[in-house]
Amino acid sequence: MxxxxxxxxxxxxxxxxxxxxxxxxxxxxxxxxxxxxxxxxxxxxxxxxxxxxxxxxxxxxxxxxxxxxxxxxxxxxxxxxxxxxxxxxxxxxxxxxxxxxxxxxxxxxxxxxxxxxxxxxxxxxxxxxxxxxxxxxxxxxxxxxxxxxxxxGIRSFYAKEKIEKPEDMQGMKLRVQQSPASIAMVNAFGAAATPMAFGEVYTAIQQGVIDGAENNELAITNNKHGEVAKYYSYTNHQMxxxxxxxxxxxxxxxxxxxxxxxxxxxxxxxxxxxxxxxxxVENAKKIAQEEMGVTFVNVDMTPFRAQVLELHKEMLAKNPNIRDIYEHIQTINARDTGAKE
Known part of the structure; x- marks a missing residue:
């Protein structure tokens, strides 16, 4: 069976x-x-x-x-x-x-x-x-x-084609979670954000409805997305x-x-x-590379970050309920890195 x-x-x-x-x-x-x-x-x-x-x-x-x-x-x-x-x-x-x-x-x-x-x-x-x-x-x-x-985990993009810079995402259709911020993020990269249920992603990539998605490494193996998307790019855009x-x-x-x-x-x-x-995660990467032929791509996150940081201001203006926790996190960021992001 x-x-x-x-x-x-x-x-x-x-x-x-x-x-x-x-x-x-x-x-x-x-x-x-x-x-x-x-x-x-x-x-x-x-x-x-x-x-x-x-x-x-x-x-x-x-x-x-x-x-x-x-x-x-x-x-x-x-x-x-x-x-x-x-x-x-x-x-x-x-x-x-x-x-x-x-x-x-x-x-x-x-x-x-x-x-x-x-x-x-x-x-x-x-x-x-x-x-x-x-x-x-x-x-x-x-x-x-x-x-x-x-x-x-840390979310990054994976697709049929390699993504190394934001320009590579132009015209791509990428699955995102049903979140206004995630949709705005993908659109800001020049791709077309496509919200859909997680369980539909494999078939959607396989049939060309979308070009890829964004998630952690376990999606590649546990959900077999590595069978249909061969490039995983470490944009590390969300936790x-x-x-x-x-x-x-x-x-x-x-x-x-x-x-x-x-x-x-x-x-x-x-x-x-x-x-x-x-x-x-370590096991998933090993399986994805050795058994599924997935290529993991290390990218310069600077241009990706620069392209979407304006969303912080927009989200804070639209949703006052996130301001307190946002400032709380910035304090932790400063304490842990010595500089605010």
Whole structure:
């Protein structure tokens, strides 16, 4: 049985289970089912982190809860899964920040190109738990609460043709996430930004609907995009975290002790995901080069950065909700590099 057939079977089984046992209900042993949905494969660091989440919850509260993880968009794409999480049909979802922008506009800041001066500044920002609590609770009014973040790597462009400078992108059609900032960024490079679901990217490149996309190295191997796009150019234009978002009613239904166990599980899942990420990136590059024939291209980021920095001013003017966190990040940038970006 091929991987597509196996995926279809998993999807069918997942949907049957989903329909038979509604979220919030108990199974025969009296345990409450806790559903977590995400769009990555079982090999992805986020899935590995969620397995640690599941293990911790069930070790501490195994007599009350059973955690079920649904990878590969088995319960729908991110937009659909967000809707299901809002209604309580799903309890937790891992989602990219661009998909949270419509819920809380402060998350738009993470789509800002070249926001962080370095990966260290990015990590220092996300590990500032006291500050990030203000961001995480900004979705409460919509019925969500962000529990933690996951490293989704540094985003760069990959395409059928080599990209070494912004001029190479002229006329290209490139997939972006459904984010105004990401769309404006790609258009500023002279390409045509094409928002679409992540699961559609492979076929779209293969059929010539788009020329490429932008993401981290794992998309090349885990999602097999390296089969249809042979050049990965290190523009390093965005560092956008994914977040683990919970249904707020579910969290509020827990006792204080149970809430702390789930919070501990979330923090642990991030630690595990971060450790797995670096290993997976190196492995992905090796597989992409040796087995898929992908060429990794180091580029001068200066002209790319210069072409989109004006977007910072435009975004700050249009969205006052990002100003505080933007200034907070600039302080971290200055502290970590000795000079503001």
């Amino acid at each position: 091929g991987w597509k057939s196996k995926l279809s079977l998993l999807l069918l089984v997942g949907l049957i289970c989903f329909l038979i046992i509604p979220a919030g209900n108990t199974i025969g042993n009296g345990k409450r089912i806790v559903r977590i949905a995400h769009s990555q494969s079982e090999k992805h660091p986020e899935h590995i982190g969620l397995l640690a989440f599941k293990k911790h919850v069930e070790e501490k509260l195994g007599d009350k809860f059973e955690v079920q993880i649904f990878p590969n968009e088995l319960l729908g794409g991110q937009k659909k899964a967000i809707e299901l999480t809002q209604t309580g049909a799903i309890d937790f979802i891992v989602v990219g920040c661009p998909n949270v922008e419509t819920i809380a506009s402060v998350y738009e800041v993470f789509s800002m190109p070249y926001l962080f001066a370095s990966q260290k500044a990015y990590f220092d920002t996300m590990r500032d738990e006291e500050y990030m609590k203000k961001i995480y609770t900004s979705t409460d009014e919509a019925g969500f609460r962000v529990m933690t973040w996951y490293n989704a 956008i975290p994914d977040v683990l978002m919970a249904n707020l009613r579910f969290l509020q239904s827990l006792s204080p002790e149970e809430q702390e166990v789930f919070a501990e599980a979330a923090r642990l899942s991030t630690d595990v995901e971060l450790e797995a990420w670096d290993k997976e």
